[in-house]
Amino acid sequence: MKFEPKIVAFLCNWCSYTGADLAGTSRMKYPDNINIIRIMCSGRIGPTFVLKAFREGADGVMICGCHPGDCHYHEGNYKCLRRYKLIQKYIQQMGIDSKRLHLEWISASEGKQFAELANQMTEQVRELGPCSIRETMETFV
Amino acid sequence: MTEESKPKLKLAVYWGAACGGCCVSVLDVHEKLFDVVAAADLVFWPIALDIKYKDVEDMPDGHIDVTLFNGAVRNSENEHMAHLLRKKTKILVAYGSCSHLGGIPGLGNFTNRQEIFNRVYHESESTVNEEKAVPQTKFQVPEGELELPEFYNDVRTLDQVVNVDYFLPGCPPNTDRLVDVFMAIVTGAELPPPGSVVGAWDKSQCDDCTRKKTDQKVVKAFKRPWEIVDDGVTCFLEQGVICMGPATRGGCGFRCIEGNAPCKGCYGPPADAPDPGAKMMSAIATIIDSNDEKEIEEIVDGIVDPAGTFYRFSLPSSILRRKLIDVNEPTN
Amino acid sequence: MKRITIDPITRLEGHGKIEIFLSDDGEVDNVYFQVPELRGFEKFCEGRPVEELSQIVTKICGVCPGCHHMASGKAIDAVFGLEPPPTAKKIRELFYMAHFVHSHIAHFYALAAPDFVVGPTASPAERNVLGVIGKVGVEIGTEVLKQRRIAQEIQALLGGHQTHVVLNMPGGVRKGLNEEQRDQIEKQAKDFIEFSKFSLNVFGDVVLKNSDYVDLIVNGPYNLKIYSMGLVDENNKVNFYDGKVRMVDPEGNEHGKYGPNEYRDWVAERVEPWSYLKFPYLKKVGWKGFVEGKDSGVYHATPLSRLNASDGMATPLAQVEYDKMYETLGGKPVHATLAMHWARLVELLYSAERCLELIQDPDITGTELRAEPKEIVGEGVGIVEAQRGTLTHHYWTDKKGLVTKANIIVGTTNNNAPICMSLKKAAQGVIKKGVEVTEGTLNMVEMAFRAYDPCFSCATHSLPGKMPMILNIRDKDGNLEQSVRRD
Numbered sequence: 001m002k003f004e005p006k007i008v009a010f011l012c013n014w015c016s017y018t019g020a021d022l023a024g025t026s027r028m029k030y031p032d033n034i035n036i037i038r039i040m041c042s043g044r045i046g047p048t049f050v051l052k053a054f055r056e057g058a059d060g061v062m063i064c065g066c067h068p069g070d071c072h073y074h075e076g077n078y079k080c081l082r083r084y085k086l087i088q089k090y091i092q093q094m095g096i097d098s099k100r101l102h103l104e105w106i107s108a109s110e111g112k113q114f115a116e117l118a119n120q121m122t123e124q125v126r127e128l129g130p131c132s133i134r135e136t137m138e139t140f141v
Numbered sequence: 142m143t144e145e146s147k148p149k150l151k152l153a154v155y156w157g158a159a160c161g162g163c164c165v166s167v168l169d170v171h172e173k174l175f176d177v178v179a180a181a182d183l184v185f186w187p188i189a190l191d192i193k194y195k196d197v198e199d200m201p202d203g204h205i206d207v208t209l210f211n212g213a214v215r216n217s218e219n220e221h222m223a224h225l226l227r228k229k230t231k232i233l234v235a236y237g238s239c240s241h242l243g244g245i246p247g248l249g250n251f252t253n254r255q256e257i258f259n260r261v262y263h264e265s266e267s268t269v270n271e272e273k274a275v276p277q278t279k280f281q282v283p284e285g286e287l288e289l290p291e292f293y294n295d296v297r298t299l300d301q302v303v304n305v306d307y308f309l310p311g312c313p314p315n316t317d318r319l320v321d322v323f324m325a326i327v328t329g330a331e332l333p334p335p336g337s338v339v340g341a342w343d344k345s346q347c348d349d350c351t352r353k354k355t356d357q358k359v360v361k362a363f364k365r366p367w368e369i370v371d372d373g374v375t376c377f378l379e380q381g382v383i384c385m386g387p388a389t390r391g392g393c394g395f396r397c398i399e400g401n402a403p404c405k406g407c408y409g410p411p412a413d414a415p416d417p418g419a420k421m422m423s424a425i426a427t428i429i430d431s432n433d434e435k436e437i438e439e440i441v442d443g444i445v446d447p448a449g450t451f452y453r454f455s456l457p458s459s460i461l462r463r464k465l466i467d468v469n470e471p472t473n
Numbered sequence: 474m475k476r477i478t479i480d481p482i483t484r485l486e487g488h489g490k491i492e493i494f495l496s497d498d499g500e501v502d503n504v505y506f507q508v509p510e511l512r513g514f515e516k517f518c519e520g521r522p523v524e525e526l527s528q529i530v531t532k533i534c535g536v537c538p539g540c541h542h543m544a545s546g547k548a549i550d551a552v553f554g555l556e557p558p559p560t561a562k563k564i565r566e567l568f569y570m571a572h573f574v575h576s577h578i579a580h581f582y583a584l585a586a587p588d589f590v591v592g593p594t595a596s597p598a599e600r601n602v603l604g605v606i607g608k609v610g611v612e613i614g615t616e617v618l619k620q621r622r623i624a625q626e627i628q629a630l631l632g633g634h635q636t637h638v639v640l641n642m643p644g645g646v647r648k649g650l651n652e653e654q655r656d657q658i659e660k661q662a663k664d665f666i667e668f669s670k671f672s673l674n675v676f677g678d679v680v681l682k683n684s685d686y687v688d689l690i691v692n693g694p695y696n697l698k699i700y701s702m703g704l705v706d707e708n709n710k711v712n713f714y715d716g717k718v719r720m721v722d723p724e725g726n727e728h729g730k731y732g733p734n735e736y737r738d739w740v741a742e743r744v745e746p747w748s749y750l751k752f753p754y755l756k757k758v759g760w761k762g763f764v765e766g767k768d769s770g771v772y773h774a775t776p777l778s779r780l781n782a783s784d785g786m787a788t789p790l791a792q793v794e795y796d797k798m799y800e801t802l803g804g805k806p807v808h809a810t811l812a813m814h815w816a817r818l819v820e821l822l823y824s825a826e827r828c829l830e831l832i833q834d835p836d837i838t839g840t841e842l843r844a845e846p847k848e849i850v851g852e853g854v855g856i857v858e859a860q861r862g863t864l865t866h867h868y869w870t871d872k873k874g875l876v877t878k879a880n881i882i883v884g885t886t887n888n889n890a891p892i893c894m895s896l897k898k899a900a901q902g903v904i905k906k907g908v909e910v911t912e913g914t915l916n917m918v919e920m921a922f923r924a925y926d927p928c929f930s931c932a933t934h935s936l937p938g939k940m941p942m943i944l945n946i947r948d949k950d951g952n953l954e955q956s957v958r959r960d
Contacts, residue, residue, distance in 0.1 A: 051460040066434065067304035081434060083426040085441040090422065093251075093448040093520070095465035132465055146707055155888075158512050161486040162535020162636050168579075169635075171614060171622040189583075191483045218509055245532035246515035255638070257513035262744045265515065266867070266880045267737050268751060269760075276511075284494035285476060287747040290509045313636060365874075367524055367643045367846050387738010392689065400640065401647035404527065418918070445875060446919040449521050453529075 005059040005125040007034050009118070010049060012042040012071040015107050016064030023118075024110030030118035033125075034062070042066070043076025047087050050101065054091075054133050060100045062117070067105040077105070088101035097128055150327055151206045153185040153197075154236075155226055157219035158246045158296065159212025163237040164188045167209070170320060180327045194222075200229050207326060209236035209309070213246045213457065214297040218290035227303040232326070232344075234339075237409045238312040240299035241338075242417060243457030245312070248449065250456045250463035253294040296457045309340040312407035312454060315393045338390070338412070345411055346386035346404050350395045352376045359430035363443035366403065377403040378428070383450055388414070388421035407454045416460040418451030421424035425451075479915070485927045486536045487885075491896060492863055494745070499906030504897040506922075508750035508889070520880045522642050523552050523870045526879070530866065531637040533883065538637050539572035539628065540859035540884065544716065544866040551733070551853025552870055553643045553846040557730045560839030561645035564932075566714045567658075567831040568631040568640055569857070573713060573824040574665050575624035576860045577817050580926045581672060582617045588920055593689070594913030609675065620668050623661050632653060645843025652838060659832045665825035673794060673818050680815075681801065691802065694902020695810035697894055698723040698765045699784030700755055700772035700889065703779030704858045705730075710787035711779050711823065713858040719782045720755065720869075722767050725806040728755065728941040733854035736865050741770075741883065752890045753882060763894050771894070774862030775888035775925055776816035781806035786819065788826035794819045810895050813924040849874045859884030861926045885927045895921040 006098055011017040017038045025031060035058075039045065044064025063084060065077040078092045084103040092098050106114050154167060164186070170177055184205055187194045208230040214220050227233055238244040249257065262268065262275050280287050299305050309322060318340035325332065325339075333339060347354070354376040364381040371377075377384035383405030386398070390431075397404055410417045425444070431437050444450065452459050475495040482489035496502045514533055519527055527545040530536035543565060550557060557565070557659040582605065591604040606614035625635050631648065640646050648652040650658075678694030689695075705719045707714040718736070720728040731739050742751040743760055752771035753762045763914045772778070786792045797945060799805050799817050807816075854867045862884030869878040899921035904912050 046423035047326070048416050048423075048460070051416060051419060055460050075432075078432040079427055082429045082431075082437050083423055086422055086426045086444065086447060087436050088223060089444070090447040090451070093446075093464070094461050096461075133461065135464060136465055156488075158510065160532045160538075162532070162538065164486075165535050165636055169622075169625065171625075172618050173617060187481050187483045187488075188486060189483075193483070194480055203774065213535060215512060216510070220791070243793065245529060246512045248521075248529075249513045251520065252513065257511070257516045260516040261511065261513065264878075265742065265751075266878075267740060267742050267753075267882060268744065269756075270744045272744075273538040274746050276744075276747040276749045280746045282503075284748065285492075285494060287505055287507060289507060289747065292511060292749070328902040365522060370845075371647070381922070396629070396634045397639050398633075400638070402633060402639035445522050445873060446520060446525075449525070454589045 003126055003130060005033050005122060005130070006057055007062060007118075007121055007125060008022065008058040009034050009036045009062040009064065010039055010045050011036055011037055011040070011106075012065045012072075012077075013040045015066035015070065015105075016042075016114070018108035019064075019110045019114045022109065023115040024111075027109050028111055028115040030115040031122040033122045034118045041071065041073050041076035042080035043054070043073060043078075044069070045080055046083060047090070050087055050091075054096060054100075054131060057133075059131045060102070060121055061120055063101075063103045064106045064114070064117075065103075067107055070132040076136040096131060098132075099124055099128060100131060103116040149179040151184045151204065152181040152206040152307060153183070153226065153230065155185060155187065155207045155208060155210050156210075157210065157212030157223065157240065157299075158215030159237075159239055160245075163209070163239075163313040166237075166311075166316050166319060170315040170368050173320065174264075177400060179325070181323075194225075197225060197229060202228050203231050207232045207234060209234050210299055211237040211313075213239040213243055213304050214293075214299065215246055215249065216292050220293075220302055221290075221433055223299060223302045232255040232306045233299075233303070233321075235305045235308045236316055238310060238409070238454045240305075241308045241310050241458075242262070242409050242455035243298050244407075247296045247298075247454065247456040247458075249296045252464070253466050254292050256293075256466075295406040295463055298458050299454055301457070306335045308338045308409075310338060310390060310408045311341070311393055314340055315396070317394075318392050322408050338409070341390040341392035341408055341410060344391055346389050346391045346393075346395055346398070346408075348349040349391045350376075350386055350398055352398065355379065358428045360428050361430050362440060362441070362442035365445070371401055383425065383444065385421060385451070385453075387424055405453050406451075409455060417455035418459060421451050422447065477910075479918075482919075485923065486534065487927060491922075492622070493791050493904070493918075495904070499904075501897070501901040501904050504893065504900050505746045505747060506889075506893045506896055513751040515879045515881055518868075518876050521876050523549055523868055523876050524876075526866075526868065526876065527641045528637065528639055530881070533881075535636055535858050537572070537576060537861070537884070539569060539632070540857060540864050541866070542632075542638050542641060543569055543742045543857045544855040544859075544864045545855065546617060547715075547855025548853040548866040548868050549641070549643050550856065552850055552868055552874065553853075554848055554850040555644035555844045555846060555927065557645040557844055558839070558841040559836045560649065561713075561842050563831050563834055563837050564631060564646050564648075564650065564842075565640065565923070567837065568638070569714050569830060570824045570828040570831065571624045571627040571631075574821065574828065575621050575628070575859060577821040577824065578617060578621050578624070578668070578672070580860070581814065581817060581821070584681075584923055584926065585817075588673070588916070588923075589686055589814075593917055593920060594911075616668065620665065623664070627658055627661065631656075641690045642843055643846050643946075647841060647842070649842050650838050655832060655838050659829070662825060662828040662832050665828055668791070668817070669822040669825045672821060676815060676818055690809050690811040693781065693811070693923070694898050696808050697773070697810060697891055697898070698808050699769065699891060699894075700728060700758070701778035701781035701806055702772050702774045702863055703782035704856065704863060705783050706787060708787070709784040711783045711785075711820070712787065713824070715857075716820045718856060718863055720772060721806060723765070723806070723808065725781065726765065727776075729757070733856045733865075736854065736856065736867075736882075740865075742882065742886075748889070750886060750889050753887050754890065757951075763890055763897070765894070771890045772887070773925075774884060774892040775813050776820050776860075777807060777810075777813040779858060780816045780819065786823050788823050788830065790826055791819055791823035794822060810921060813926070817926070861885050862887040885925070888925050888927070892922060892925055892927070895924075
């Protein structure tokens with residue numbers, strides 16, 4: 001049986017969620033491995049969200065926000081970018097491959113780009129295999 | 142000694158994977174010792190009393206009024222004693238960083254038994270071990286069989302093993318805080334709900350710290366402590382040195398900062414932090430003074446050990462709990 | 474084969490148990506001292522910035538954290554290729570002497586004194602620090618607590634955190650002393666000297682004037698003819714902070730002397746499957762088993778071994794006491810295990826005198842506190858004397874100064890093999906066939922262990938007078954034959 005990765009995608013309301021919506025309404029195919037969580041701004045994303053996603057069984061995590069300069073709240077996406085870089089470093093130290101976490105800017109009109117990203121991410125994580133946090137958790141009774 | 146007018150509190154102090162510093166913190170009541178002894182009978186304390194495990198097993202359940210359990214759960218003996226003392230104790234307190242959050246032994250969750258054994262018993266540069274011996278949980282010697290506790294892969298906090306009534310943080314807890322809590326119990330004051338952190342403030346270190354802070358916290362580069370000449374006066378973060386103060390409960394008297402060293406977070410996070418290091422990471426990232434991806438990368442590069450910095454005392458209690466290593470390796 | 478288990482070992486820092494095997498005729502066949510704990514510092518320090526280690530390794534031991542802090546600090550200096558300026562070195566040593574004062578006071582009054590002031594087989598109800606206070610007075614008890622508190626306060630003043638000190642930085646220290654603090658510490662150091670002299674007098678009055686105790690020390694089953702190790706300065710005088718490690722054979726002849734970078738040429742560690750703690754031995758002599766003598770690589774690293782391995786004390790009053798001890802006990806080297814208690818008090822006096830010397834040194838209030846790192850050499854070894862033995866920290870780092878490997882030989886670890894041997898000898902000496910094993914007997918076995926001060930014994934705690942212990946004697950099928958209990 002082929003391994004079906006679970007990917008959690010945090011999408012910001014104003015740009016990337018709308019972009020994903022566009023992909024949907026345009027009937028662009030993207031894998032149902034992607035589980036979308038809508039947040040108002042990518043600046044809302046902190047390490048806790050990412051870590052919880054992995055802990056609860058995600059094999060990969062995607063974060064999408066508005067392009068630099070376009071953030072509905074001006075600077076939120078920059079905060080997200082800074083946190084993303086630090087979280088990347090942290091998860092690598094914790095034995096989680098950095099390719100399991102990805103940040104990309106997707107605008108409201110970029111439905112095609114979203115679909116491509118979703119496909120890419122799914123295949124990338126499929127290749128990496130399951131993220132074994134769940135198994136590790138089991139040693140903690 | 143003073144006349145007993147009411148039954149004395151039966152107090153136990155026990156250590157798991159510990160260093161003894163928490164026991165020292167109890168001793169550091171100094172001359173107040175005589176007051177402590179007037180109010181409490183110590184019924185089990187291996188560093189001080191010759192009471193053995195068998196004696197604890199013989200105690201009726203709930204016999205001990207308060208047990209201060211310090212040290213993390215690293216091996217089967219620690220785990221066994223956690224369960225035993227839970228049974229024999231009315232109020233079980235996770236005393237100190239190790240039992241509260243995992244503490245420094247919790248850094249063992251970056252590795253596992255096999256790696257540790259390899260390093261200590263084989264790779265160590267001063268060790269000569271041609272027989273490739275390693276400690277065994279059961280080993281036959283000519284005279285009989287010897288036993289050792291099992292060394293687990295993972296370090297756990299006390300509340301990951303048994304129900305804990307209160308957490309008293311610190312590495313070790315400030316003795317004045319211990320006395321506060323002890324007096325509250327002895328005088329029959331109303332105690333907070335079970336599961337609470339006691340002996341520490343709700344607010345962070347920054348509230349107590351006397352270093353000068355401005356409203357502007359922006360960092361163009363993070364520095365290792367030896368890369369700056371600390372002026373002894375300005376907030377460490379504003380000098381570019383990571384200080385865990387903002388994400389750490391106060392109550393210790395900001396003793397490390399008094400020694401001109403940044404806080405490392407031993408008192409643990411304030412309430413409602415689902416992960417002890419995540420909020421700090423978030424805050425640190427926020428104060429990075431750049432919107433340029435390349436520049437941000439360079440600045441983040443200056444944080445050389447995020448996991449060991451933001452989770453110095455709290456790795457086992459973090460969301461990820463441990464580094465992912467293949468758990469399916471042969472047992473000894 | 475009958476078997477006696479003592480679990481856990483108590484009145485020390487750390488976990489341990491003793492298994493005593495008796496042959497069918499009731500003689501002690503063998504004794505195993507097992508250490509059931511391990512935490513893995515050497516492994517989980519990997520990946521940490523090397524400068525953080527001096528604050529991480531203090532958590533190896535909360536009783537002698539200052540020792541790990543110093544050894545680590547020196548190793549880190551070497552990793553950066555730095556020599557701390559004179560003021561920094563002196564502040565470090567001053568801190569270190571206060572650290573010795575607090576620890577040696579604590580050990581003597583709670584650990585050693587009860588066995589001598591009250592008596593080794595006296596009722597357990599009295600054989601504790603309260604019993605000691607009962608004999609010498611509450612004033613003394615309060616004075617003990619006070620002197621220990623002052624030593625702790627000096628450590629806090631210099632090192633911020635009084636237990637897990639933060640004093641060291643690569644190349645120096647974080648904080649200096651002002652004149653007011655200097656004056657205060659000078660007064661306190663003088664008090665330390667007086668208190669140390671007083672403590673030696675207590676030992677003199679209570680122990681040396683009692684012929685039974687002297688007999689116990691000199692002729693009792695507490696004697697091991699093994700090598701001695703200790704750090705000495707350039708004049709071969711005892712120094713805790715810096716110098717070279719010197720070893721002498723059981724007859725007192727120098728076996729060798731090494732600087733930090735040579736430790737692996739001289740010391741090796743052995744693994745036994747029945748203990749988590751390794752067994753160091755002298756490499757050039759070789760491991761011959763748990764045996765005494767010049768041909769066996771077993772050595773001890775204790776206050777007594779430090780005095781044996783040196784040519785004297787570097788301060789005048791301590792030198793007088795050093796001479797007195799050796800004269801009384803028949804010359805150097807001394808192998809009487811219980812003499813460690815005496816040697817410890819000589820060291821206490823030295824620490825106090827050295828505190829005074831340092832605080833009166835004009836450099837101590839200097840403002841040059843550190844040498845600034847310019848490069849990362851990538852490897853460093855730091856050696857100091859911990860209260861309970863020679864302590865070695867060795868680190869390797871990458872070009873960024875992140876630790877790639879760490880190797881640590883801890884003070885008490887040096888004494889693992891001698892402790893096993895001392896326990897066996899004591900058990901063989903006090904457990905005799907046909908004679909009932911009492912709680913006094915058990916205490917006399919423990920005394921062999923306690924002399925090494927395996928980390929800490931609570932100095933100032935009121936022991937409730939109980940020394941409850943259950944002694945289960947089982948036949949070879951494991952059936953309980955006799956149970957001796959003392960409550």
